[in-house]
Amino acid sequence: MRERLESDIGFYYAIGGFITAVFVVGLAAFALIDPDGVGTVELVGLSVGFFLFMLVYFIAISVQRLEGGDGI
Helix, strand or coil: CHHHHHCHHHHHHHHHHHHHHHHHHHHHHHHHHCCCCCCHHHHHHHHHHHHHHHHHHHHHHHHHHHCCCCCC
């Protein structure tokens, strides 16, 4: 595990995973605290927007890896 985090790309993947986990835990906590707080349309929009953001993030990491950046 430590070898993966020593490279830039491995660190970026770890940060992406951590951000995704924080998002999921935050949504779950919000659903438990105030289940009627966010409507379905808003929740779907938020989730799709976050998914697209993370998709672009991971594609950018993959492109950097293909360009010959520091490898894993």
